Amino acid sequence: AQSVAQPEDQVNVAEGNPLTVKCTYSVSGNPYLFWYVQYPNRGLQFLLKYITGDNLVKGSYGFEAEFNKSQTSFHLKKPSALVSDSALYFCAVSLMDSNYQLIWGAGTKLIIKP
Amino acid sequence: DTEVTQTPKHLVMGMTNKKSLKCEQHMGHRAMYWYKQKAKKPPELMFVYSYEKLSINESVPSRFSPECPNSSLLNLHLHALQPEDSALYLCASSQLLVNEQFFGPGTRLTVL
Numbered sequence: 001a002q003s004v005a006q007p008e009d010q011v012n013v014a015e016g017n018p019l020t021v022k023c024t025y026s027v028s029g030n031p032y033l034f035w036y037v038q039y040p041n042r043g044l045q046f047l048l049k050y051i052t053g054d055n056l057v058k059g060s061y062g063f064e065a066e067f068n069k070s071q072t073s074f075h076l077k078k079p080s081a082l083v084s085d086s087a088l089y090f091c092a093v094s095l096m097d098s099n100y101q102l103i104w105g106a107g108t109k110l111i112i113k114p
Numbered sequence: 115d116t117e118v119t120q121t122p123k124h125l126v127m128g129m130t131n132k133k134s135l136k137c138e139q140h141m142g143h144r145a146m147y148w149y150k151q152k153a154k155k156p157p158e159l160m161f162v163y164s165y166e167k168l169s170i171n172e173s174v175p176s177r178f179s180p181e182c183p184n185s186s187l188l189n190l191h192l193h194a195l196q197p198e199d200s201a202l203y204l205c206a207s208s209q210l211l212v213n214e215q216f217f218g219p220g221t222r223l224t225v226l
């Protein structure tokens with residue numbers, strides 16, 4: 001079965017420190033990979049995507065993610081965390097064979113402490 | 115215009131009511147989606163429209179009825195809902211099915 005795993009329910013980071021939110025996937029075929037963020041009582045916002053090409057992709061608000069095919073991972077990173085980055089982060093994968101429906105991870109709550 | 119709008123923001127309805135949720139986008143996107151989201155969980159896909167035709171219907175109960183009147187509008191008609199249907203209902207759009215989706219702010223639905 002196709003699946004996306006976000007192994008950490010919650011990640012705590014001090015403001016100014018680098019942050020990483022982990023995502024691994026198990027799918028057949030070539031995945032399209034996405035990160036979305038959801039602030040409290042809000043809809044989801046698209047952060048970045050990997051389709052093909054350079055393994056390091058840059059997105060909104062200073063976030064970036066690295067695609068690692070051998071480890072089937074797509075971890076989200078930011079060099080210096082802000083308190084305003086505190087939110088719920090979802091990793092998602094889509095496949096051509098599944099009509100590009102998004103397969104979602106369970107989500108990781110990111111807490112940035114001042 | 116680079117956003118997806120949804121109305122109403124909040125809706126409280128009884129189990130015998132009929133109501134509709136509305137979604138609109140003016141980005142020229144040809145794919146539109148309805149999702150249901152419970153607190154702190156990922157969204158669950160309900161319906162997908164591609165070029166104004168229903169593309170995917172994820173075995174959603176018939177008390178939910180989607181409608182796509184034109185390429186910019188998407189409705190979700192609600193009838194005889196159950197309390198367990200209370201959730202955040204999200205609309206999204208994408209240029210095509212392959213592209214990233216842009217989400218509206220959602221409608222918070224409470225069924226009494």
